[in-house]
Amino acid sequence: MTDLSEKMHKPETVCIFGTGDFGCSLGLRLLQSGYNVVYGSRGPKNSLLLPKGSNVMTHAEAACEARVVFVAVQREHYGFLSSLASDLEGKVLVDVSNNLRRGLYPESNAEYLSRLVPGATVVKAFNIISAWALQSGGLDANRQVLLCGDCSNAKQQLMDIAQSLGFTAVDRGSLRAAADLEDLPLQLFPLWRLPLNIAICLTAFIFFYTLTRDVIYERVTNGKDIAFRIMVSLANKAFPIVSLVMLSFCYLPGALAGFLQLYNGTKYRRFPDWLDRWMLCRKQLGLLALAFGFLHVLYTLVIPIRYYVRYRINVYTISLVKDNKTYEFDNMAAWRYDSYYSMGILGFGLFVLLGITSLSSVSNSLNWREFRFVQSKLGYITLLLCTAHTFLYGWDRFLKPSSYRWWMPPAYMLSLVVPCVVLILKLILITPCVDSKVTRIRQGWERQGKTSANGRDTKTNQPLMA
Ligand code: NAP
Numbered sequence: 001m002t003d004l005s006e007k008m009h010k011p012e013t014v015c016i017f018g019t020g021d022f023g024c025s026l027g028l029r030l031l032q033s034g035y036n037v038v039y040g041s042r043g044p045k046n047s048l049l050l051p052k053g054s055n056v057m058t059h060a061e062a063a064c065e066a067r068v069v070f071v072a073v074q075r076e077h078y079g080f081l082s083s084l085a086s087d088l089e090g091k092v093l094v095d096v097s098n099n100l101r102r103g104l105y106p107e108s109n110a111e112y113l114s115r116l117v118p119g120a121t122v123v124k125a126f127n128i129i130s131a132w133a134l135q136s137g138g139l140d141a142n143r144q145v146l147l148c149g150d151c152s153n154a155k156q157q158l159m160d161i162a163q164s165l166g167f168t169a170v171d172r173g174s175l176r177a178a179a180d181l182e183d184l185p186l187q188l189f190p191l192w193r194l195p196l197n198i199a200i201c202l203t204a205f206i207f208f209y210t211l212t213r214d215v216i217y218e219r220v221t222n223g224k225d226i227a228f229r230i231m232v233s234l235a236n237k238a239f240p241i242v243s244l245v246m247l248s249f250c251y252l253p254g255a256l257a258g259f260l261q262l263y264n265g266t267k268y269r270r271f272p273d274w275l276d277r278w279m280l281c282r283k284q285l286g287l288l289a290l291a292f293g294f295l296h297v298l299y300t301l302v303i304p305i306r307y308y309v310r311y312r313i314n315v316y317t318i319s320l321v322k323d324n325k326t327y328e329f330d331n332m333a334a335w336r337y338d339s340y341y342s343m344g345i346l347g348f349g350l351f352v353l354l355g356i357t358s359l360s361s362v363s364n365s366l367n368w369r370e371f372r373f374v375q376s377k378l379g380y381i382t383l384l385l386c387t388a389h390t391f392l393y394g395w396d397r398f399l400k401p402s403s404y405r406w407w408m409p410p411a412y413m414l415s416l417v418v419p420c421v422v423l424i425l426k427l428i429l430i431t432p433c434v435d436s437k438v439t440r441i442r443q444g445w446e447r448q449g450k451t452s453a454n455g456r457d458t459k460t461n462q463p464l465m466a
Contacts, residue, residue: 011036014161015066017059017081019047022096023072025131027051033164038062040069042080063087068157070094070126075109082116089119092154095178096126098185110148110178123149124178125158128185129167145169146184148177194277195246195284199292202245206238210411217405232306236299239292241415244386246289247351248419251383253278254376255425258438265447283358286379290355293348293386340392347385350378380426387419 013036016023027037028051037054040062041047047056056062063069063084068091071081075097081088095110105112110124125147133142145162147169149155159169172181189196211234218224253275260275261267271279303309320327356362357374366374394412397403403410428434 012068013038013066015040015062015069016072017041017062017069018072019050019056020072021131022134023070024050025134026070026072026096026126027054029134029165030161033166035161035164038065059084060087063091066091068092068094068161069120070096071113072096075099075105075112078109078113078116081113085117085119088117091120092151092157093117093120093122094126094158095122095124097182098127099182102183102186108175108178108182110175110182114175121149121151121154122175123147123151123154123158124175124181125149125162125169127181134165143167146172146181148172148175148181150175191281192284194281195288198249198285199242199246199288202242203238203292206241206411206414207234209408209414210234210237213405213408213411228308232299232302236296236303237411239299240296240390241411243289243292243296244390244415245418246285246292247383247386248422249278250282250286250289251379251422251426252418253282255422255429258429259425261441262434262438265441267441267444268446286358287355290351293351297348336392336395340389343385343389343392347382347389350382350385354379354382380423383419384423387416387423390416390419 011034014030015038016027016030017040019039019041023039027039030037031051031053037051039047039050039054039056040059041056042059044056044058050056057065059080064087069088071078071093093113095113097109099105099109107115108124110122114120114122126145128142128144128146130142143166145158145167147155147158147162148171149158155171159171162169211230214234214237215227215229218226256275257271257279260271270276319325354375357366357371363371390412394410394416397410398413429438
């Protein structure tokens, strides 16, 4: 009985090769979590900054002390491990290494390690966790430990360690996935790059367009300096336009994909790469669109307290008094402005809902149907409301020749092009005859005589000749 309880409470020993930043932080965390830690170092006597309670010895001695050995050494120094092959026989070797850039080596570091020490079982893990995250126990950093390896027992041991360190372990498959895991820390917001570039280009274009049309035109033709409008008026023209165009960019690839499937007569054909990439960053496009929408709301809220607006109202009121005139109530204008504000408020409200449900913590609690309902159905309603809001803003301005300064239409008219295209495409896709065809294709139906995914004629199952 005493033997058993002693065995149950005997702390497990973990070995770490390398006494650098990562090795030290990992050792500290392991000690805090109740493990014994032994370090394998080239100079055991020189290693003075190790966490209290750990032991340091030569690599060979340390390897004999534990079943699990973390290799916290840069890949270019792995050479010494082949001379320790016999000491590491049967051990679980954990590769935590990262590279400075992609494609530096022909094989992943973990596969290289496995080749160097064939008698050991290699698991790739902890490489996306920083030394800092280890010290803070994942409290204010990434908590996920992605791991991969060919032996499920070895992976389970690592999962147990990760869990007792306060992390969540995620199995990413066999050691062949190691290259992908090693690429992860080298990525810098890969899915945000395209949406950010679109947002920057669109904002710059709309800003210079409105600057030319509103400010420079006024200066050149009437000699009036209204450059002060750049700060609020022009910004408040650019932001809603970027927001609306980017929101429609979220739905355009889906509509294009529907038409492409109709054209191909099958869903088993790959979409072009550009469409695939576009579809992958729809969430980021939407969140950026929401951010611009939010800026528009903030800028709109300050309109009544702007000096220029108060000045115009005062001048107008005084002129009415002077001329003894009355400000007539215009029923049509009341309807128009109230509808305009109402569409904007409802559109923005739904837009916020879309943004919230796209966050992983919220979308994880929805089933697929609920998620689709919010992102697709409510998404299109949001686009419709925001487009109506813009139409009401413009009202009949498109009929007035004075709106076309230097033959340039008002910017709001440009902003309506993409949303209208998307809404028209969607309208076509949801008409019963088209919708039933798309639904059948999405359920696996293929048009006879079309090339299927394997490049064969679906009628004859023969390869199609060029
Ligand atoms: P480091 O501070 O440079 O430490 C590496 C350790 O490797 C040294 O302290 C040294 O320990 C040992 N070493 C150096 N040259 C050696 C050689 N020629 N032969 C054998 N051992 C040698 O590096 P680190 O930041 O701790 O990173 C270690 C590994 O963890 C790297 O592969 C890195 O990609 C990975 N990693 C680091 C972080 C991080 O936040 N730092 C995050 C994720 C992954 P001894 O003097 O005791 O032998």
